[in-house]
Amino acid sequence: xxxxxxxxxxxxxxxxxxxxxxxxxxxxxxxxxxxxxxxxxxxxxxxxxxxxxxxxxxxxxxxxxxxxxxxxxxxxxxxxxxxxxxxxxxxxxxxxxxxxxxxxxxxxxxxxxxxxxxxxxxxxxxxxxxxxxxxxxxxxxxxxxxxxxxxxxxxxxxxxxxxxxxxxxxxxxxxxxxxxxxxxxxxxxxxxxxxxxxxxxxxxxxxxxxxxxxxxxxxxxxxxxxxxxxxxxxxxxxxxxxxxxxxxxxxxxxxxxxxxxxxxxxxxxxxxxxxxxxxxxxxxxxxxxxxxxxxxxxxxxxxxxxxxxx
Numbered sequence: 001x002x003x004x005x006x007x008x009x010x011x012x013x014x015x016x017x018x019x020x021x022x023x024x025x026x027x028x029x030x031x032x033x034x035x036x037x038x039x040x041x042x043x044x045x046x047x048x049x050x051x052x053x054x055x056x057x058x059x060x061x062x063x064x065x066x067x068x069x070x071x072x073x074x075x076x077x078x079x080x081x082x083x084x085x086x087x088x089x090x091x092x093x094x095x096x097x098x099x100x101x102x103x104x105x106x107x108x109x110x111x112x113x114x115x116x117x118x119x120x121x122x123x124x125x126x127x128x129x130x131x132x133x134x135x136x137x138x139x140x141x142x143x144x145x146x147x148x149x150x151x152x153x154x155x156x157x158x159x160x161x162x163x164x165x166x167x168x169x170x171x172x173x174x175x176x177x178x179x180x181x182x183x184x185x186x187x188x189x190x191x192x193x194x195x196x197x198x199x200x201x202x203x204x205x206x207x208x209x210x211x212x213x214x215x216x217x218x219x220x221x222x223x224x225x226x227x228x229x230x231x232x233x234x235x236x237x238x239x240x241x242x243x244x245x246x247x248x249x250x251x252x253x254x255x256x257x258x259x260x261x262x263x264x265x266x267x268x269x270x271x272x273x274x275x276x277x278x279x280x281x282x283x284x285x286x287x288x289x290x291x292x293x294x295x296x297x298x299x300x301x302x303x304x305x306x307x308x309x310x
Contacts, residue, residue, distance in 0.1 A: 110139070
């Protein structure tokens with residue numbers, strides 16, 4: 001374990017943060033942590049929910065809470081960065097940490113870390129080395145766990161037979177001037193049902209454009225096969241691993257400019273550039289599929305960097 005500059009390389013708004021959700025069980029996070037193990041995806045989901053509703057004690061390598069020079073410690077496991085934290089005053093005492101710390105809500109630290117692709121490592125001093133929560137899962141916590149699918153996700157080209165659905169999308173996409181291209185992927189979450197993801201590559205994201213695309217999707221879903229779940233993904237989102245996988249691994253099934261229609265006339269705000277991160281083939285997230293336990297040994301066991309591909 002190494003500690004140094006703040007996660008992401010810059011000091012941030014590390015002042016005293018609000019506690020967890022009012023009425024949240026203060027012991028829920030530690031109970032959930034004890035249940036987590038490889039392949040126990042439901043237990044890991046419970047851990048994420050407990051972290052979202054709770055709070056953690058962040059270990060400050062430098063400075064004090066609220067000071068301009070406050071910096072979190074950091075760890076590197078299997079080439080990925082994590083900021084260490086403990087889950088209670090008792091765990092803080094057991095860790096032997098002699099420098100400053102701050103208490104921060106799970107949602108706030110998740111929102112702070114994922115944007116620089118840093119994860120959160122819980123109780124690294126514990127027997128077994130604790131548990132790491134990769135940045136893609138922190139993004140789920142920040143955005144709402146019910147809004148983003150539970151990983152690790154297995155991604156592939158869709159094999160579903162939905163000719164009317166795709167034909168309607170292609171035909172009407174040419175009439176919606178905001179649509180540059182459409183991509184697709186079949187998504188199998190670790191928890192929940194598989195679904196078809198449609199990647200939306202848009203020229204603009206103004207309210208009228210978003211409403212036109214929403215109406216397009218509603219018309220297409222009306223002719224989709226019964227029981228087929230469909231979701232949309234913004235291809236411009238550099239933090240959405242499903243969009244990154246589609247950009248890296250698939251070709252558009254509709255491309256306005258390749259079809260010779262050209263870019264629509266009129267002024268459009270610039271579209272954010274795609275993320276530079278290329279996920280592993282078949283899975284999305286910050287780590288390749290795990291083969292057993294990872295990291296350096298501690299107390300005759302090895303620390304576990306959370307579920308892969310999240």
